[in-house]
Amino acid sequence: MYEIVKAHPLSETVFEMWIRAPQVAHNAQAGQFCIIRPDETGERIPLTISGIDGDLIRISFMAIGTTTKLLSTLSAGDHLRDVVGPLGIPSDIAKGPETVVIVGGGVGVACTSIIAQAAKNAGNYVIGIIGARNKNLIIFENEIRDICDELFVTTDDGSHGIKGFASGPLKTLCESGRKIDKVWIIGPGMMMKVTSDVTKPYNIKTYVSLNPVMVDGTGMCGSCRVVVDGKMKFACVDGPEFDAHQVDWDDLLVRQLMYVTEERQSIEYHEAHHECRCKKVE
Ligand SMILES: Cc1cc2nc3c(=O)[nH]c(=O)nc-3n(C[C@H](O)[C@H](O)[C@H](O)COP(=O)(O)OP(=O)(O)OC[C@H]3O[C@@H](n4cnc5c(N)ncnc54)[C@H](O)[C@@H]3O)c2cc1C
Ligand code: FES
Numbered sequence: 001m002y003e004i005v006k007a008h009p010l011s012e013t014v015f016e017m018w019i020r021a022p023q024v025a026h027n028a029q030a031g032q033f034c035i036i037r038p039d040e041t042g043e044r045i046p047l048t049i050s051g052i053d054g055d056l057i058r059i060s061f062m063a064i065g066t067t068t069k070l071l072s073t074l075s076a077g078d079h080l081r082d083v084v085g086p087l088g089i090p091s092d093i094a095k096g097p098e099t100v101v102i103v104g105g106g107v108g109v110a111c112t113s114i115i116a117q118a119a120k121n122a123g124n125y126v127i128g129i130i131g132a133r134n135k136n137l138i139i140f141e142n143e144i145r146d147i148c149d150e151l152f153v154t155t156d157d158g159s160h161g162i163k164g165f166a167s168g169p170l171k172t173l174c175e176s177g178r179k180i181d182k183v184w185i186i187g188p189g190m191m192m193k194v195t196s197d198v199t200k201p202y203n204i205k206t207y208v209s210l211n212p213v214m215v216d217g218t219g220m221c222g223s224c225r226v227v228v229d230g231k232m233k234f235a236c237v238d239g240p241e242f243d244a245h246q247v248d249w250d251d252l253l254v255r256q257l258m259y260v261t262e263e264r265q266s267i268e269y270h271e272a273h274h275e276c277r278c279k280k281v282e
Contacts, residue, residue: 001079005056010139014062014107015072022055024085030093030118031209031241034059034085035217036067038074042081043067046214046236048111049086057083060110060139087217088240091115091184092207096123098181101173102148103129103166103195105187109139111209115184116147125149127173127180131166131187135159167195174202182207185244189253196244206244210235212255227251 006018024034033048034057045067051058063072074080093100093115100119104112109130119126128148132138133156145151152169153161162168166187173180183206185195192208199206212224212235219237226235227248233239 001081002083004074004076004078004080007075007078009072010060010110011137013064014060014110014137014139016050016058016060016110017071017074018051018053018056018058019080019083020055021057021083021085024049024083025052025055025057028052028057028086029090030114031091032086032088033217033240034083034087035214036071036080036084037082038067038070039081042070044082044084044215044217046087046211046217048114048209050110050114052114057085060107062107084217087236089238091118091241092182093118093122094124094182097125099125099127099179101127101129101170101180101183103131103170103183103185103187104144105131105166105185105191105195106133106137107139108187108191108209109144111186112184113140113144113147115186116144120147120149128152129154129166129169131155133157165195166191167198170195171198174198174204180204184209184241189249189256192244193247193249193253196247200245207241208244208247209240210242210247210252211240212252226255 003020005020009015028049033046035044035046037044047059047061049057050060061068063069102112102116116126126148128144128151131154154166183199183204185192186209196206214224214236215221217236219234224235225232228242229246
């Protein structure tokens with residue numbers, strides 16, 4: 001059992017949780033994820049390790065379905081049945097000085113802070129761009145501002161920062177002719193597809209963190225397959241970060257919708273019957 005040490009909302013729909021998981025915390029690096037199972041009958045879901053502090057790891061998640069909504073009801077002192085990790089290949093962070101741009105959209109912003117910190121620690125110049133639909137959905141702004149050398153904040157409706165999408169400041173930076181060595185883009189699939197198109201004409205190495213449905217997280221089940229550079233890859237062991245300009249986005253976006261009916265049925269069932277089994281350990 002894994003103790004939840006801290007848990008609180010970051011916005012209406014996004015929550016953060018610090019979990020005591022020493023084995024995971026001591027081995028985890030930026031870009032890796034863990035698989036969590038809230039209770040013995042629960043589903044396993046992958047979540048990025050968004051922070052590490054001693055024996056603790058942080059997860060930051062959007063409550064959108066059965067398991068994430070269940071997680072959002074838990075608080076400090078509750079326990080999770082399983083936390084498996086760290087999984088996946090760490091971010092490809094080079095020793096500086098390089099100039100890197102790290103772009104986060106929506107809940108994807110939560111996954112950028114740990115990459116920005118690792119890039120900064122490696123002696124790089126780090127430019128952050130974070131975006132959300134509106135001011136209330138912007139998360140981690142202060143934390144990321146403290147890490148980055150420059151930070152741009154965007155909201156779709158202009159209620160905070162620059163009006164428009166996170167791709168806007170990225171386009172401006174590329175057009176300015178400033179030297180950019182690497183870009184990371186993390187967010188919803190469509191946002192990563194569109195935003196990575198910005199860097200393509202400039203031949204800037206651009207990474208995205210892909211989020212296909214995962215089950216075992218160890219390369220055995222094949223559920224997380226993605227097509228990159230025309231070859232089939234398993235995101236859990238070959239990724240989750242891949243060269244954005246080589247990802248077959250159409251394949252990925254279609255596969256992500258495969259279980260929409262089952263996911264809707266599951267949430268309806270659990271909203272009608274759910275009784276939380278993630279008890280406090282006495
Ligand atoms: C490597 C990786 C890292 C991720 N990191 C984060 C994160 O840090 N924060 C965050 O909010 N989300 C993250 N996700 C997505 C997260 O796993 C899903 O939101 C979660 O599984 C939804 O489960 P649910 O039961 O609440 O919702 P459901 O209703 O079951 O599903 C809602 C949507 O979530 C996705 N999803 C469902 N099950 C899975 C699964 N087993 N694996 C992957 N995606 C699934 C599907 O696109 C689905 O349409 C990550 C996904 C991957 C693959
Ligand atoms: S999740 Fe099973 S192979 Fe990747």
